[in-house]
Each structure stands twice: as C-alpha cells, then as structure tokens.
Amino acid sequence: MTQRWRDLVTDKRRRQQESIPKEWFISVPPDTVLDVTAIPEQCGLFTAKELEITNTVDVGVLLNKLATAEWSAVEVTTAFYKRAIVAHQLVNCLTEIFVERALARAKELDEHLKATGKVVGPLHGLPISLKDQLCIKGLETTMGYASWIGKYADKNATLVDILYDCGAVPFVRTNIPQTLMWGETYNLVFGRTVNPANRSLSCGGSSGGEGALIHLKGSPLGVGSDIGGSIRIPALFNGLYSLRPSYGRVPYEGAVNSMVGQDSIPSVLGPLSNSLSGVKAFMQAVISQSPWTKDPLCVRKKWDDEAYALSEHGGGSTLCFAIMWNDGIVVPHPPIIRALEMTREALRAAGHKVIDWQPIKYLELGNAISAIWKAGAGEDFHVTTTETGEPVISTMNIVEGVEPDSSIRPAPTGISAYALWQVQKARAELRKEYLDHWQKTVEVTGTGRPVDAIISPGTPFVAPPHGRNNYTNYTKVLNALDYPAATFPVTRVDVSLDAKKPAHQFLSETDEAMYSWYEPTLVQNAPVALQLIGRTLEEEAVIAMTEVVDAALKAKAKVAL
Template identity: 60%
Template sequence: MPVNTVHIATFIAVHIFGRYYSSASHSTLIVMAQLQTSWRTLCEQKRATQRESISKEWTIPVPSLREHPNVLDVPNSCGLLTERELAITETTDIDVILEKLRTAEWSSYEVTKAFYKRAIVAHQVTNCLTEIFVDRALERAKHLDDVLAKTGKVVGPLHGLPVSLKDQFTIKGLETTMGYASGIGKYADKDCVIVEILYACGAVPFVRTNVPQTLMWGETFNNVFGRTLNPYNRSLTPGGSSGGEGALIAMRGSPLGVGTDIGGSVRIPSAFCGLYTIRPSYARLPYYGVANSLQGQESISSVLGPMANSLSGVKTFLTSIIGQKPWRLDPMVVPKPWSEQEWDLSEHGGVGGQLCFAVMWDNGVVRPHSPLVRAMKMVKEALEKAGHKVIDWECHRHLEIYKNAELIFAADGNHDYLSECAKSGEPLITTMVPSEEEETSEGYAYEPPYMLCRDLAGHPPVHRNAYELWQLHNEKRELRKSHLDHWEKTVERTGTGRPVDAIISPAVAYAAVPHGLNTDSFYTTLCNVLDYTTSAFPVTHVDPELDRPHEPHEFYNDEDKYIYKLYNTDLFAGCPVGLQLIGRMLEEEAVLRMTYIVDDALKKLKESSH
C-alpha cells in the first residue's frame, strides 16, 4: 500500500476550533464574539489605511478578471507611467540600473518613483502589497542623490536601488502584521539586521509585500489584506509564502525583492511567476530580527533569499550583503566572505570544465506534470550541447525525509498558530480555496485532499515533548548523513572523477494552479531538510500543443492521484515553468555559477531553435 503524504503547508489547517467552541463557557463565547468583531474591524481599518497611502493620481481602472486574466501588459497600457519610467522599470539587469545610478544618468529619486508607480499598478491588479511608505522612501532616495552630488561617491554597492521586502522584515516605525490581525498596531522599534545592511549598502526599501496567514502555505492569502493573484493568470496562485514578492516582481514593480524560505517559499513563487532566486543554507545570510511563525523552531530553519527578473539581481544581492560581513550583526551567520574561488567552481573542476548534472525526473512522492518534464528535457539537451554530462538522479529515502519534516513542523501541535490567532480572536485559516464571494475560483470546483492537518497515518498533529523532538533531530541528522553518502557515491557514475555537481529537478510538480489547490512542496522542502543551497530559474512556458497530459499511471498515493487530475492544459497555457538547481550545503557561489551555466545553455538552445 502506498503511503499517503501531506503537503507541508497543510500544517496550518486544523480542525480543533469546533471542539474548543463546544466546550467553552457562555461568558467565554461572549468574549470571543467581541473579539471576532474587533479583529474584523481592525482588518477593515488596516485596509482603509493602505488605500489612503495610494495617491489618487496613481489609481487606474482595474480590468475584470474574466475579461483580462493576464495583466502583465497593464503597466504599459494604463497610461500612468511615462516612456522614461517604462524604460527604467523594464530594465531587468540590476547591474545596468546600478551603473546608471552610479553615474547619475538616472537619479535614485526618479528610479524609486518609477518603480513605486509600477508597484502601485501591480498592486491594483494583483493585491501584492502590504506596507506602502512613499514619502519615506522618496526622502531616502533624495538623500542618496544629494550624497552622490556632493561627494561624487555612492553610499554602497546598492546605491539608490529600490528594494521590496516580504512582510516579515521589520522596519522601524512600520507595522509588521505577517498575515495576522494581531499584528495590526504593533510598530517595530528597530530594523531587522537585513534592513540595516540594505541601508548600509545604499538601497531604498520602498514597499512590503503580502504573505499567507502563518507563512506556512504555498499560497498567499490572509484576513488582513486578502488574496494575492498571479499576473500571468489571476485565477491562479502566485505561490507562497513570498507570493506578494512573486507577483510584484513579475509585474516589474520591483527590481529586487527579498523573501524567505522554510519549505520552498522563495522558490515556489519564483517558479510560478517566472523569476530567479536562491535558497541559501541556514547560516549564510542574516535573519536576526525578522518576524516569523514557529519562532524558535530551529530544526528546519527559515532563510532569506533574493528574488529578481535576472540572475544579476541574485548575484549582486549576495555579494553586497555578504560583503557587509553580516556575522558581525547576526551571531548565527557563518563568517564566510564571498569566495571568488568557489564562484570559479574550484570544487567542480573549474570554470570551463565539464560538469555532471543529475536530473530528478520524479521524486517518488508525486510525478510532475508534462510541462515540467519538457522543461527538464530542455535543460538536459541544452547542457549536453554545451559539453556537460547529464545522468539520472536516483532518489534516496524521500518518504522518510518527508515524514521527518512533517513531524518537526507540527511538533507544537499547532500551538503557535492558535495562540497568535487567539490574541485577536481571528480564526485560523483552514483552506486557501476562495470563498464564493471571490472572483478567483473559475476552473475547478473541488478542494485538495489534505485540508485538515494530518500526519501520515491520517491523525491530527499532536504536541511532542522535548525528548520526542530530540529523536526527530537524531533521525534528521541520520537522514542527512545517509543522503550525503548517497550523493558521494555518484562518483561511480559521473565519469568526471567527482560526484554529481548539482541536481536539476522541478521546484513544484506543476505550473501555477488555481487558488487553494497548491499542495505540492516536497521537491523544495527536501532541500530545506537537507540544508542544500538551491536556486530556481525559469525555463519555458506551458504550451497546450506540446504539453499534452500524461497517460494515467500507477499512483504513489492520494496526493499523486490528485495532482495528476489537476492538470488542465488550456487553463495553464502561457504560465511560466521553472526548475531548481540543487547543490550542497553553503555552496551559494557554486550553485549560482552553475545556474548561470544552465541559463546560458538554455538561451543558446532557444536561439538555435529559431
């Protein structure tokens, strides 16, 4: 019998509220009713404040979802941005923007304003923003312009560049709701470390972006700000939990964004929205001061990662942040400067040498849809034409790793989520499927099979004591060692004298799906458990002519069966198809360089086919 598997994100969905209400006293029910009114009012007031922060001059007519599902062209067609502002915001190479800022060809003020206007347009059609602080950001930009004019020198490597941030990154004087009503009215008294460093680098933080309640969904919806939509097709999800960043950057509303990843939260939105990103290892980038769910859970740590429309954005972010020696501000960061030697692939035969990639066609938990298989075949062909070797990856103990991750994430028996909701009386969101009132549910009329939090045996999660959690830690350590040995043994098959240099796999088993139906995250969570540095990159788009549904197969489990039935060629048409490149722990430089190699090989393959 195949083992049923559960999407990591479903840990936030619980079924114990009914039991709690039924046992509550009459007075408790009255208090809870008052709290319900209170949290709804708080959310309405917060949304009203957000609307007031948008200049009426920057509002546009919002096209209907039914008539205009794809809104990528709206910034160009709405008439709000000038030709110069469109030229600025259409520039995806971060190094080009920084050079123009450095030489004062573009001022930080005009660049920030241009991206602000485009971000506001993106927000009106996808609902991607949370905090909008125009005056503050423009004042910062003007200050940077003044410094450059007076001294002839830039403030830092990101001088004048607008940067968007997921709604976890605390900024002094701003609220950090993090998808909870309880966060409304709580203002940060200081910046988190990454924001401190961004200021030191000369960047201009200018917006914060939407997240799901609890952060533990591969979707983006909460009771405070509502649902974020995918600009490629607004009836589909942009992913999560960094879905606001995904939608914003796909709309070119930000040149560079910062998200977080505990189970795929920068890679899933990047795959669904056609972006580049990297999930670094636990201790490479500073996380201190960032708001989070499951605070204190360090068995599988959340990490931050950049998201951009170009690899240059990812590299520039990494070199800039690491160049500021973040270990001097965050005690958890490993004191490892950026290594040009590792960037030159010193552990992988050197630049220009033959690499050996392994393709994970299937993770043994769920089979990917046909567009993902075609994307992997494209990468294989591109790499082989570039002179590299490509072999098949043999999966190793995946279900055991999956189960270990599930039990770790649910070890508190949902106490964290429930206690945070209890502060305001807000209910815990137990499904991401849109309500009947939302105009986003076209195409499907059913829910995923795993909407209540269950373990692999089908039981609700239970609170685990310290000793039980320690045993999970022991198991995780043994699984990591076993996987390392398995990887090392690939030296017998590569022909390069080295083990496999990197693994190519789906980031998700499908392209963007209708809201509420994203259940797959193990392709990404595997890397979080093993702490493998992993990038994500766009490959192609769903083509109804090329991406016919697969024939029915023997399903691994109920989720595999559900995902197989989910595929609808016409609904997914035109959606981005992204993959991930998996390296070893703390291999940020090498993983990024190998992603460049894959990306260049793909571009040459596409050029040769035209």
C-alpha cells in the same frame, strides 16, 4: 471578541488605501481578463523613461546607471514605485506602502553621489521590496495576522539595516499567507494575491507578494523567506530567479516569524529577481557587510570568489548535472517534464554531461520536516490569534467573499520533547545518508568528481488554480537537507506541447490525485521553471552553475530561432 479583528482589518485596509497617491490609480480590467502582464505598459500612467527603467530587468545594468548618475535614485525609485502600485491594483501584492519615506531616502542618495562622486554602497539607489516579515522602524509588521495590526517596529531587522548600509532603497513590503506556513498567499488582513500571467492561478507562497510584484516588474529585487519552499515556489510560479541559501548565510535577526524558537529547520532569507545578476548582487552585498558581526546565528563566511569560479567543479568547463525526473512519490505534469528535457538538451549542446539522479528517502525526509513543524505549530498559531478572536485559516482553498468560521481554529497540539528529539535524530541520519549517496556518484560522472549539481522540479506542477498547491515535497526536502537551491525560468505552458499524457503507473495516491486535475488549458500561459541544487553553504557555486544553465538555455533558444 469576534468583531475586534474585523474592525482592525477594516481600519488597516482603509489606511493602506490612503497611502497610495491618488494620481497612481488606474482603471483595473475585470476579473475575466486573466493575463495582466501587459497592463502596466498599456495603462498610460508611465512616461517612456519610466517604462525604460522598469523594463530594465538586469539588476547589474540598473546598478551601473545609478552609480554613474545616468539615472537618479529618485527617478528609479519613482518609476518602480508607480509600477508596484499598478501591480498591487492588478494582483493585490502589497502590504506596507511608504512612498514619502522611500523617496526621501532616494533623494539623500542622489545628494551624496553628487557631493562626493561616490556611491553609498554596492546597491546604491536600488529599490528593494521586502516580504512582510522584515521589520522597518515605525511601520507595522502584521505578517498576515489581524492580531498584529497596530504593533509598530521600534527598530529595523538586521537585514534591513544592512540593505540601507549598502545604499538600497527599501520601498514596499509584500503580501504573505497567514502563519507563513502555506504555499499560497491569502490572509484575512489583505486578502489573496494572484498570478499576473493568469489571475485564476496561484502566485505561490509564502513569499507570494514578492513573486507577483517582481513578475510585473514592480520591483527589480526582492527579499523572501524559505522554510519549505517559500522563496522558490513563488519564483517558480512566476518565472523568476531566486536563491534559497543555507542556514545562517543571510541574517534573520530582528525579522518576525512563525514558530520562533524552532531551530532544527530554520527559515532562511534570500533574493528573488528577474535576473541572476540581481541574485548575485544581493548575496555579494549582504555578505560584504560581515553579517555575522550583527547576527549571532549568521555563518562567518565571506563571499568566495574561488567558489564562484567553480574551483571545486573543474573550473566549470565541463560540468556533470544530474536531472531528477521525479521524487519517487509524484510524477510532474507535462510542462515540467518538457522543461527538464529542454534543460538536458541545452546543457548537452553546451558540452556538459547530464545523467539521471536517483532520489532517495524523499518520503522520510518530507515526513521528518513536517513532524518538526507540527510539534508546536498549532499552539503557536493559537497563542498568536487568541487575543483578537481571529480565526486560523485551515485551508488556502478559500472562496473570496466568504468569511471563515471560527470553528476551523485548530486546537493546540504537540509532541513531547523526547519524541521531537527522535525526529531530529532521524533527520540527521537522513542527511548523512543523502551526503553519502551524493558522494557515491563519483563512480558514474566521468569527471572524477561527484555530480556537480542536481536539476529538479520545484513543484510537480506549474502555478495551479487557487487552493491546489498542496504538494511541496520537492522544495521542503532541501530545507531538511540544508541544500542551497536556485530557481531559473525555462518556458511557458504551451497547450499544443503540454497535452495530458496517458495515465502512468501511479507512484502513490497523491500522484494519482495530482495527475487527475491536470489539463493544459487550466494553466495556460503559466511560467515553467526549475531549481538547481547544490551542497550546504555552496551558494556562490550554485549561482555560478545556474548562470551556466541559464546561458545554455538561452543559447539553445537562439539557435532554434
């Protein structure tokens, strides 16, 4: 039994390696080279045009060039595919590689545009990477489980069909942690994915393969999932834009998952990109296909241009943002605090109001979501892995090359249905309390409206060393509240600006533990990003307000130059 899962993994890794075109292999730098972000341009594999294509981070520009046939879908797909393969060699970010299928799809799109003069859809010719949950007919979807090797999908996930209908070119799938329920990316099938800016640091999870791939410009737009921060954490650690939508805004039907049947805190799918235009293009395109006619759990809500124009937020001319400096449990590290200060000053310079946000019940909200997850998670993982004897990884602090011991497999545990109902009842009450708390801010904003959006850390630290991403309350509380949240990059760690501060009065034992390990040299060069939080089903406004914040930051940076 023990040998079976090892044999499955050996065969899967061999097949993955054989799926890479031999002419796309490069000379990989040694592990002592931490920052590999410049390697794609230095490796000599790419033509000048391929570099121009893959360095075009604005998805809106890419889509325009594809729609006007200035760049063909084959050219764009080939360029990003080559860069994705280079990224994989540097940071181990891919799972499924299907070059011929993707290029055949791109060729069909080019032929259609040439014959008709019309694009297939709003994402015509755009390569899109997919987290290894989104089933594609005829491909394996292991989701990091050795036990799922050899299980081929007999149909596409609904979102994959929608992306094809929109003219996109799905071209790779990306790495995740075993079970998905980790904030880092490591599994026994494909191994660990690392951070391109500093390979000694985490790329985040569970959509970590997406984060690392897009960081290296190996994909212009990717799809991740988020049940406790799994889109936002990789985006934060890799300096990307992303969106965690509300429940049911993006179709999940047909995707594989952990804890299927747990629907009190549903996982959601959403975009990651190097541009906000990518986030917006994804949401507009998917919603334009009326996903509620294809997924019974999808919300019937068309793209709302009035909401995007911030009609409920004074038209966006003078917004009131609230900055949450900490969650009452853990104080963020200096780079995060500096990013919050930079954002505050940029928004004020742009004419917006900024006040402080007083968080409430973060500990209770975090405990509620954890209790809901744990109600059946142990049994779910046990059932999934028992068939092959695959061990369940109990920690992401795994030393490479050391095999986990099967004794770490957790015993199936759970709580009664009645006990679970009490947790869900408490969580519903907390949601109401938080809603009232937000509404009451109308008394202090000076706009006649409650706070328009909250700007918050997404984690109390930048990408940490492997095994140390063990505090996710800043993101998972929003899953309990079902608040949409976007991420946006602000800066990078600067050793001279982000010195360790004197010890403060610690808010908790966890706060003290987080404070103790921080040293700026440990996380040098790591991206620093934040999240913007809106209210349930307010995705259009969240995107628009993130555009406002992003523009303010860029204007402030330009003035500083």
